[in-house]
Amino acid sequence: MPDPVVITRPAAQAAALAQRVAAAGHEAVVFPLLAIDPLPDQSALRAALADVSPYALVAFVSPNAIDAACAIRSEWPREVTLAVVGEGSRAALARHGITDANATIVSPANTRRTDSQTLLETLDLDRLRGGRALIVRGETGRELLGDALRSAGMQVQQLAAYRRSIPLLDDDRRRQLLRLLDADSLWIITSSEALRGLIGMATQAGGRDCVVKLQQKRLLVPHERIEETARELGFSSVALTGSGDEALLAALQFRG
Template sequence: MTGWRLLLTRPAEDCAALAQTLAGEGVFGSCLPLLDIVPLPVSEKIRQAMARLQRCDAVIVVSKPAARIALDLLDDSVALTMPWFSVGAATAQILLEHGLDAHFPVDGDDSEALLQLPRLREAVSQPGAQVLILRGEGGRELLAERLRERGASVEYLELYRRDLPAYPPQELSRRIAAERLNGLVVSSGQGFEHLQQMAGDAWPLIAQLPLFVPSPRVAEQARAAGAQTVVDCRGASAAALLTALREHPRPVF
């Protein structure tokens, strides 16, 4: 895989960790975080939803920021015995370290894999099962849709928003040219929206670079916006990205 030079766009802490992992595999990663995680004010809606946690049949946490913020809001005096679920292992590890009964799919890294998880199927097997999904603003609509089809009652609780950090004009184009980058990586639909926003008038040129995305939904979004070579990694983890890089030869410019 030596020869890939990728723009990494995750939030700063995750971006640095991904760059380090890629470096160990001979892949250069340039960090330009396009998602700044901003916790939402603790509203009465958030307080009430957290107070109802113990009545849930399942709690789904869609990201590491959602896990960290939720854990800060938990009342440690309340026993939480319901199963918790996440798409990826890293989010599950945060929950496990807090002593929660956390589960994640080991054979996938997306909503579809989570929906096939036997423990989740069991948790929502009773009609009217109560499911709470902890997330940022927007995203993971497929989860609620499919769970409702199974008869579950699903509620979203949004705990943070994802802002675009402030950068100088043309910083994206400058970075790509200065570091001779030959691929782009986004971890979510909003990350892609921020990428396109930063590109501005240079988007038609930047859209020619291979773009690695975490899911079919984001792949469809990117293609509709004009991205010419979109690779669906079927997950946002470093392992999923590395697998995709092995399967796709680097471009020669």
């Protein structure tokens, strides 16, 4: 039996990658580290998306934001720039039929650091100055993008579309986590918040001994910021792959 490859994305986003990992000959284990839930009141988001023509820019901070917005609106006028921060978000747009062929999409050129800062470096801020921007995001998150767009002279509206939380470590998940910690498992980590939550789960499951076992695991991470978080949390075997499933799978095959 091959060593398990642990996919830690939210449950709704993990299945496709798990299938590809299994097809490549690995044991794919889905162990979500974040739960994504819609906000009970979507009225503000629905009102904003009813007519997007006043916006020069609509930015989505994650695939979850895209899924929430596209559940409300399926077509996006080409004159409104859609901004995303990674290849996973481009893929999410494509799943909803939104591509460069029918929309104006901007994403960071540096696929190893796909975050708000590198998105800002890609945007034509001079052209956008004076216009309106809508940021579709989670209930909590970094303020860098909104603050930077305001500094560039844009009027910024931020709307929450979902909330993130660390799943409860019930008895079944605790047993699964302990099995994975005892195995020679490799972990795909796509969120700094999720990795911090995993440290908390290991502590809850077995204290310091479990945390030490976890810190010895191999990690594949798509962004520099997650790599930095992993190093700060005591992980020593961390491979930076770049953004998107293709980069993750290529790194997985290389590591064997």
